Amino acid sequence: MDAAKRVAKVVGREWRAFLSDRLFRLLMVVFPLAAVGLFTAMFQQGSPENLPVAVCDMDRTALSRSIIRMADASSSMALFSVEDLGEGRRAVLSGRAYGLLVLSEGMEREVLSGRAPAPRFYINNQIMLPAGVIKRAMLNVFSGVSAGVKLKVNLAKGMPETRARERLSGIHVASRILYNPNLDYRWYLYASICPFLMKIFIMSATVWSVGKEMKRETVPGWLRAAQGRVHLALFGKLLPLTLWFTLVCWAMLAFFFGAMELPRPHGVATLMGGTFLFVAACQAAALFLVAFTGELAKAVSMMSLYAGSAFVFAGVTFPAAAMPLAARIWHATLPLTHMVRLINEQALKGLDPGGSVNTLGALVAIGLVCGAPAWARLIRRLAVGEPVPGSAGGMA
Numbered sequence: 028m029d030a031a032k033r034v035a036k037v038v039g040r041e042w043r044a045f046l047s048d049r050l051f052r053l054l055m056v057v058f059p060l061a062a063v064g065l066f067t068a069m070f071q072q073g074s075p076e077n078l079p080v081a082v083c084d085m086d087r088t089a090l091s092r093s094i095i096r097m098a099d100a101s102s103s104m105a106l107f108s109v110e111d112l113g114e115g116r117r118a119v120l121s122g123r124a125y126g127l128l129v130l131s132e133g134m135e136r137e138v139l140s141g142r143a144p145a146p147r148f149y150i151n152n153q154i155m156l157p158a159g160v161i162k163r164a165m166l167n168v169f170s171g172v173s174a175g176v177k178l179k180v181n182l183a184k185g186m187p188e189t190r191a192r193e194r195l196s197g198i199h200v201a202s203r204i205l206y207n208p209n210l211d212y213r214w215y216l217y218a219s220i221c222p223f224l225m226k227i228f229i230m231s232a233t234v235w236s237v238g239k240e241m242k243r244e245t246v247p248g249w250l251r252a253a254q255g256r257v258h259l260a261l262f263g264k265l266l267p268l269t270l271w272f273t274l275v276c277w278a279m280l281a282f283f284f285g286a287m288e289l290p291r292p293h294g295v296a297t298l299m300g301g302t303f304l305f306v307a308a309c310q311a312a313a314l315f316l317v318a319f320t321g322e323l324a325k326a327v328s329m330m331s332l333y334a335g336s337a338f339v340f341a342g343v344t345f346p347a348a349a350m351p352l353a354a355r356i357w358h359a360t361l362p363l364t365h366m367v368r369l370i371n372e373q374a375l376k377g378l379d380p381g382g383s384v385n386t387l388g389a390l391v392a393i394g395l396v397c398g399a400p401a402w403a404r405l406i407r408r409l410a411v412g413e414p415v416p417g418s419a420g421g422m423a
């Protein structure tokens with residue numbers, strides 16, 4: 028029997044295992060599709076809208092009502108009135124509001140007399156994302172209100188309209204938002220969370236596929252399917268997972284750039300090839316844990332730490348440049364770090380394929396550093412029939 032037939036026999040055995048193992052089906056099909064669907068629904072709007080903000084209007088004048096109308100017209104905020112500061116404070120503490128706007132008594136009178144009032148805006152910055160959204164929206168509101176008030180005051184002083192508008196200009200910074208001009212959170216979070224979830228499912232399925240053979244002591248049957256060729260037994264076991272998760276990730280990317288209207292990638296072939304390397308790197312890391320722990324329970328625990336911490340250390344929510352050295356090293360060992368960077372390089376920045384060589388090389392390096400010693404150790408363990416410590420433990 029040639030190598031292709033031996034591999035095909037192992038693949039057939041994996042297919043039967045897939046049909047008979049409920050957890051395997053959940054890890055490979057149900058959970059990935061459900062997770063992508065859940066986060067698609069969550070990020071459908073692109074950016075948070077109608078975030079509740081309490082407003083306490085102590086001035087009750089035309090100016091204060093104008094400010095409230097402008098703030099409420101922002102798609103980011105949904106204002107509701109409170110009678111006093113105590114009620115507003117309770118709304119923020121209870122989570123009913125992300126912020127509290129206080130328009131102090133006498134605000135319009137101070138404006139008309141040429142003084143600068145100081146409305147107060149309290150933000151719950153413990154939840155940073157909505158806090159940043161409403162802060163930016165409120166600053167835009169007060170910037171517009173302030174310009175309008177200054178213009179009216181200058182005109183009331185008899186200043187010509189042209190001169191009055193010139194007095195408003197001051198010094199402006201010509202800032203340009205690169206790569207995500209609409210501040211769309213689909214480009215920022217959605218394109219990072221889905222690869223993060225895929226990494227968890229890829230590693231979980233790989234750990235379970237290999238580890239269960241040791242836990243259930245079915246290694247002899249696995250090797251018999253490959254006619255005793257240990258290399259082919261491992262290859263036949265990993266090949267279906269690699270192909271399946273690569274196809275799932277490609278479908279996920281097609282959905283990103285199609286239905287979710289993310290920027291079309293500049294190098295489609297580069298992104299597709301990098302996705303395959305991402306899947307292979309995740310599998311190599313999972314194989315490393317199985318090979319060097321020898322127990323399914325330990326491998327699952329360590330996989331949870333390695334895969335579960337990836338989003339925190341991938342540089343998505345906290346910049347890698349500001350991390351301490353140990354965290355930057357951990358950041359560099361994560362396949363998610365380089366997959367997210369590849370999506371940004373090819374889709375948002377529009378780099379040529381050559382611009383992602385380092386990113387692709389990092390995925391290859393992770394695959395080789397983790398996969399080569401893991402493959403060698405598993406070959407040696409399986410070939411000599413080495414018993415697996417604690418094989419009775421682990422997942423049922």
